[in-house]
């Protein structure tokens with residue numbers, strides 16, 4: 001798939017930009033604070049519905065304006081698709097081929113995108129929430145069903161946590177009601193966990209290959225799904241897993257009431273990353289962690305391709321300056337002529353290896369974008 005056209009109006013520091021993109025490579029050059037990441041952010045929002053750097057919708061609208069618009073024309077194998085998101089004080093509304101969609105989340109799955117930025121080191125280095133988000137976003141983009149399960153799970157979890165707090169504070173004592181929420185949480189939760197395990201099984205093979213490629217065979221990357229339930233075995237089917245989840249909830253009930261929230265479930269699971277059998281998060285060097293973050297992103301590209309039959313659009317925010325020549329080469333080999341890539345950089349120095357493809361170069365300055373040449 002590739003983006004043919006991008007329009008942003010009153011988004012961040014843009015007044016109005018309209019870009020006709022190259023189906024292969026697009027390079028956006030500009031000094032700090034000019035709008036390069038803003039452009040990638042706008043595109044990424046259309047893939048996932050959320051910004052990777054802000055959860056507050058109003059921050060996305062230009063300070064001097066009341067509403068913003070992002071519009072994309074996307075070429076997929078099935079034909080062209082037009083996507084739009086309108087943002088204002090009331091929130092976000094989305095359109096598919098000029099028709100409004102009921103829910104913002106319904107837009108997920110039309111544009112598939114993988115974003116790689118220096119902050120992705122967090123994926124390897126920091127707490128579990130980054131890895132959960134990685135796996136959730138990755139699966140959501142290729143599975144509407146999973147996306148739906150996640151929304152449902154979040155809803156049940158909120159209700160259950162509210163009830164736990166009420167019981168703790170002596171406002172309600174309905175433990176029967178809690179059992180109903182346990183049932184629902186474990187039913188949806190088991191489905192989510194099984195889907196994640198299935199995807200991690202595919203991802204670990206792809207990521208291992210990427211890691212080997214980048215390190216010329218020196219490093220073996222392993223990924224494991226780290227489940228928060230006691231007594232799990234890989235042979236478990238959905239019914240057994242649901243039963244186990246429910247049993248764990250009963251065992252934790254007292255603790256959960258004391259704390260006022262749910263302490264186990266897919267919202268507490270993690271991925272364990274190891275290099276040559278060593279825990280990467282705890283003991284990995286900066287370079288090893290960076291390589292693994294890149295390997296995970298490359299695995300994500302291949303995973304999406306295998307699920308949808310098409311490569312997603314790749315967004316690279318200022319990453320070339322941080323990669324050494326081996327990693328840069330690995331990335332260039334993957335991209336070469338097959339993945340539409342949108343790259344930002346402060347200067348074009350490290351990008352020379354890429355330019356044997358067909359490409360566009362743009363200059364970004366104070367929220368204005370001009371194509372060069």
Ligand SMILES: Nc1ncnc2c1ncn2[C@@H]1O[C@H](COP(=O)(O)OP(=O)(O)OP(=O)(O)O)[C@@H](O)[C@H]1O
Pocket residue numbers: 011012013014030031032033034035036037038039058059060061062063064318346364
């Ligand atoms: N809601 C907004 N309205 C107007 N301007 C905004 C808004 N949000 C951010 N900006 C401006 O956008 C600019 C930041 O843009 P962006 O993050 O895209 O920079 P960049 O070109 O990626 O820079 P760097 O190279 O430092 O990463 C800042 O100057 C900021 O003041």
Ligand SMILES: [Mg+2]
Pocket residue numbers: 036037038317318
């Ligand atoms: Mg930036």
